[in-house]
């Protein structure tokens with residue numbers, strides 16, 4: 411790193427020419443976009459990100475780079491690691507970073523301090539949470555007596571969102587095999603009917619990664635509790651985009667990534683929420699030395715640390731973790747309610763522009779029109795979607811394609827404006 415990182419970042423040339431950004435329908439939508447941008451109280455935040463003229467609608471896959479990050483990473487590498495070396499575990503706060511950064515994420519997902527640890531990938535945290543949930547649901551001594559029929563847990567079924575992001579399903583299947591449970595995929599709407607006295611854990615996505623559908627976390631969590639089961643929510647597509655209310659709605663366990671709407675950077679560590687009242691009974695299937703009550707005691711026997719710390723495993727990935735910490739500073743004066751209000755206004759406006767600009771029948775939105783069921787993305791079904799997305803990206807409108815026929819556009823209210831939305835719809839219309 412001989413030059414500051416900020417000077418070696420690629421400058422992507424924008425191919426959004428005036429030809430594509432001109433308003434095709436008399437300019438009324440472009441005028442409205444300008445008015446909405448002028449009234450937008452979050453508009454100033456865009457300057458805190460490294461962006462160019464492209465319309466970046468892929469922040470639900472990889473959030474843009476906050477300007478504070480390159481300098482922080484350079485300091486962590488050069489000074490904390492290079493000069494302080496081992497002293498940084500204490501002096502630079504490396505050792506306590508997982509819980510400190512967890513407490514920074516907590517207000518964004520409606521959690522009081524002391525319930526979130528950052529570390530590992532979402533996939534690994536899904537594993538900890540689902541196995542932990544089955545153990546919580548069955549409790550100490552919750553296994554059947556060997557002579558009471560089949561050995562194994564009394565609550566021996568795990569329900570998983572049938573439309574889940576694949577990794578959650580794969581991990582849940584393995585967790586089921588390891589705990590002697592059966593895995594039952596069910597559509598989230600059908601979870602209340604599928605619950606029974608056999609249900610141990612229910613793993614759900616707050617927002618569907620493909621369609622952008624937002625599920626009713628309060629009522630589904632209440633249904634899971636009424637059946638005596640334990641809820642596990644995956645917040646990958648909701649944290650940083652809308653209020654979650656983990657504490658308020660009684661969620662038991664939750665996981666999420668930090669590289670989507672939280673802008674932590676590629677592969678930045680994920681997080682695990684363990685509700686305070688469950689912490690003393692949370693029995694992690696990955697009890698590494700970092701979650702030991704006395705990690706430097708180096709004892710042969712495991713004793714879990716108190717609190718959310720028992721969700722830790724091994725040595726934290728400090729470089730990514732501290733890049734994430736810098737990225738989260740963007741949120742210092744931002745309320746998640748304001749972000750949600752702007753997110754809904756952006757997706758409403760996009761749907762309106764698409765409706766007005768795009769030829770009838772060329773695309774079909776699979777994102778719910780009802781606000782209560784919409785995350786912060788719009789997914790449009792479209793013939794030849796893969797090719798259409800490639801051409802959109804060539805023209806400076808960056809979304810992504812999801813099999814089999816979905817154009818996915820993510821709206822990050824911290825840096826996407828209404829003018830971007832109008833331009834994206836205009837370019838899409840010209841392509842189709």
Ligand SMILES: *Cc1c(COP(=O)(O)O)cnc(C)c1O
Pocket residue numbers: 531532533534575577578615619644646647667680
């Ligand atoms: C993005 C995403 C993941 C990613 O998992 P990783 O382990 O970080 O690769 C998991 N689940 C959902 C629902 C996601 O949207």
